[in-house]
Amino acid sequence: MVVVAQPAPPKQKTKAKQRYLKRKKERKKNKPKSAARPTHKDAEQSESDSGEDDDEEEPPLPNVQVVEKPPKKRQKIEVQQEMEDVEMDEEPVNTQQQTNVIPQDLPPLPSFPLPEHPDAPSKSDLALQGLDQALIDAELVNASRLLPIPPNGEEDGGTGIGEKMRRRLVDLGIVELFAVQTSLLPFLLSKGLRDHDLYRPYNPPRDVCVSAPTGSGKTLAYVVPIVEVLSVRIVTRLRALVVLPTRDLVTQVRETFEAVGKGRGLKIGTATGQHSFSHEQAQLVGGNLASLAGGLSRVDILICTPGRLIDHLNETPNFSLQHLRFLVIDEADRLLAQSFQDWLAQVLAATRPPSDLVLKHKEIPRRHDAVAPAFRSLLPYPVLPSIMDRRESSCQKLLFSATLTRDPGKLAALDLRDPKYFIVQESKDTDGILDVAMDKFSMPATLTERMLVCESSLKPLFFFYIILEHGITNALVFTKSAESTARLVRLFEFFESARKSSTTTMKAYSSDLTANERKTILDKFKAQEIKILVCSDLISRGIDISHVSHVVSYDAPIDMRKYVHRVGRTARAGRSGDAWTLVEEQEARYFKTMMKEADHFAKLKRLRAGEKELGPIRGFYESALGQLKESYGKT
Numbered sequence: 296m297v298v299v300a301q302p303a304p305p306k307q308k309t310k311a312k313q314r315y316l317k318r319k320k321e322r323k324k325n326k327p328k329s330a331a332r333p334t335h336k337d338a339e340q341s342e343s344d345s346g347e348d349d350d351e352e353e354p355p356l357p358n359v360q361v362v363e364k365p366p367k368k369r370q371k372i373e374v375q376q377e378m379e380d381v382e383m384d385e386e387p388v389n390t391q392q393q394t395n396v397i398p399q400d401l402p403p404l405p406s407f408p409l410p411e412h413p414d415a416p417s418k419s420d421l422a423l424q425g426l427d428q429a430l431i432d433a434e435l436v437n438a439s440r441l442l443p444i445p446p447n448g449e450e451d452g453g454t455g456i457g458e459k460m461r462r463r464l465v466d467l468g469i470v471e472l473f474a475v476q477t478s479l480l481p482f483l484l485s486k487g488l489r490d491h492d493l494y495r496p497y498n499p500p501r502d503v504c505v506s507a508p509t510g511s512g513k514t515l516a517y518v519v520p521i522v523e524v525l526s527v528r529i530v531t532r533l534r535a536l537v538v539l540p541t542r543d544l545v546t547q548v549r550e551t552f553e554a555v556g557k558g559r560g561l562k563i564g565t566a567t568g569q570h571s572f573s574h575e576q577a578q579l580v581g582g583n584l585a586s587l588a589g590g591l592s593r594v595d596i597l598i599c600t601p602g603r604l605i606d607h608l609n610e611t612p613n614f615s616l617q618h619l620r621f622l623v624i625d626e627a628d629r630l631l632a633q634s635f636q637d638w639l640a641q642v643l644a645a646t647r648p649p650s651d652l653v654l655k656h657k658e659i660p661r662r663h664d665a666v667a668p669a670f671r672s673l674l675p676y677p678v679l680p681s682i683m684d685r686r687e688s689s690c691q692k693l694l695f696s697a698t699l700t701r702d703p704g705k706l707a708a709l710d711l712r713d714p715k716y717f718i719v720q721e722s723k724d725t726d727g728i729l730d731v732a733m734d735k736f737s738m739p740a741t742l743t744e745r746m747l748v749c750e751s752s753l754k755p756l757f758f759f760y761i762i763l764e765h766g767i768t769n770a771l772v773f774t775k776s777a778e779s780t781a782r783l784v785r786l787f788e789f790f791e792s793a794r795k796s797s798t799t800t801m802k803a804y805s806s807d808l809t810a811n812e813r814k815t816i817l818d819k820f821k822a823q824e825i826k827i828l829v830c831s832d833l834i835s836r837g838i839d840i841s842h843v844s845h846v847v848s849y850d851a852p853i854d855m856r857k858y859v860h861r862v863g864r865t866a867r868a869g870r871s872g873d874a875w876t877l878v879e880e881q882e883a884r885y886f887k888t889m890m891k892e893a894d895h896f897a898k899l900k901r902l903r904a905g906e907k908e909l910g911p912i913r914g915f916y917e918s919a920l921g922q923l924k925e926s927y928g929k930t
């Protein structure tokens with residue numbers, strides 16, 4: 296059925312529109328006749344309704360009746376709705392028109408790859424960024440490298456050491472050089488030194504940083520060259536200074552110097568605060584004349600802790616570092632972390648000539664090596680070849696550690712001169728430079744590592760279990776404090792008496808004891824009269840006791856450096872060793888993460904102990920615990 300549309304009633308015009316239409320009519324009237332075209336009234340009407348201001352006349356519309364279809368209102372709204380879903384920001388559009396213009400057979404839009412986020416740089420990439428060039432150029436040394444020492448004859452076999460020293464080493468049972476020594480000795484004992492070339496003011500030596508695993512022979516790597524070089528000296532001056540973090544290490548290194556330097560006439564001194572200050576002063580310097588040129592040293596080599604060194608620098612007359620040919624910082628990362636009175640800055644300043652000092656004639660000794668070359672410009676007369684020649688301090692800094700820091704701030708404080716790095720790595724497959732950059736440490740290949748996760752309240756029981764079950768003796772046991780050490784030893788004594796056993800002797804070694812008590816205990820342990828020594832981290836670094844076959848971390852170490860040094864008390868010099876770590880359940884996650892970050896977790900054997908294992912000794916343990924409570928109650 297066809298419906299004839301009724302014309303819509305005329306709309307009410309606003310005053311503004313009426314004014315507009317009037318002006319429009321007037322404009323049309325004023326137009327020239329030729330330009331005018333016939334218009335259709337309806338068209339004019341619709342145009343004016345649309346509100347467009349257009350002077351162009353519409354072509355005449357045919358006079359037809361308009362037949363309109365019923366409006367598809369609902370459909371239109373739906374389309375509009377869809378559009379809104381898609382483009383929220385756009386103006387509503389004439390959807391009808393739009394659908395009309397989109398051709399149906401368009402090819403699909405090309406798809407572009409999604410924007411990609413660049414991968415975050417790996418930890419290793421980050422570690423290598425901004426790395427010191429000296430570290431990048433490090434000499435990598437394979438830990439398995441050995442070099443036989445020819446005992447007799449002119450040929451040194453590439454070791455760089457003289458005949459006398461070779462004979463001495465062989466006498467000490469050292470018939471081959473360990474990896475770190477194979478590189479360092481020839482480097483430090485370059486040709487010419489044996490021709491009485493003590494100082495090299497015009498061609499000063501390069502400083503050295505060494506990273507090598509625990510027990511790999513770092514001590515001999517500096518003791519041998521120092522003895523070799525200083526043996527040519529005429530006047531006794533303090534020419535080698537070895538700084539170590541603890542008194543026990545000072546004693547140990549002194550013994551090595553004495554053994555290696557036997558028959559060379561070098562005088563060796565120590566300063567640790569173990570003796571009175573005046574006693575130490577009398578050992579180190581002679582004479583009453585203050586500021587005697589070059590100091591008046593009684594020792595060629597001084598081995599000391601940083602605190603006591605600073606005391607002597609500040610308060611001992613005639614104590615001078617102007618002659619230093621070697622400054623050794625062993626356990627360097629630990630010492631550089633120690634800011635005691637800014638010891639390093641004070642030591643370095645003392646090796647350089649002061650700007651305001653001029654030596655007087657009577658102070659000037661006659662022997663040619665009595666005043667260090669770098670200090671000779673202070674003399675009141677020119678010294679050949681010319682006073683204007685630039686002479687640098689010949690003090691060569693040697694840094695050693697199994698966990699060498701790469702902290703640029705700490706290394707910068709050392710003011711290293713053209714440093715040369717040596718990195719000893721256990722495996723050929725690892726990247727030693729990257730490992731140092733990422734604080735991943737090389738361990739002795741002969742070390743076996745185990746961990747045992749335990750309930751914290753039963754930790755002593757687990758500890759006694761591994762001692763008995765695995766026959767642990769000749770062991771160092773590390774705890775977190777002196778108090779914890781004392782308690783564990785006491786509990787073990789009660790445990791042993793409950794078992795009616797006295798085969799295993801266990802003693803505490805801690806800062807609670809006097810220096811003499813500690814020495815006695817350490818000597819007994821070295822003589823194997825004491826089987827197990829329980830200690831805090833006091834002796835976790837550097838201490839070299841060859842028969843230590845086990846290390847137990849009763850309290851798990853809180854950082855990787857501590858772990859490396861503790862476990863490094865065994866498996867030294869190529870011997871095998873076992874390291875155990877007891878990890879409380881609540882610490883397990885942290886400990887595992889620490890190990891994983893150091894790429895070391897896979898090396899750990901994980902062990903368990905349940906009631907089946909612990910049951911047989913639980914009764915003794917509970918009895919010991921009761922006795923311990925009672926004894927603490929009494930005290």
Ligand SMILES: Nc1ncnc2c1ncn2[C@@H]1O[C@H](COP(=O)(O)OP(=O)(O)OP(=O)(O)O)[C@@H](O)[C@H]1O
Pocket residue numbers: 468469470471472473476507508509510511512513514515696697836837838839841863867868
């Ligand atoms: N060439 C060698 N031949 C035989 N034994 C050696 C040799 N070099 C060193 N040793 C012995 O190896 C042991 C470990 O040496 P040293 O104490 O110097 O290790 P280290 O690298 O300083 O360890 P740490 O990092 O724990 O201080 C010592 O007993 C030392 O006498």
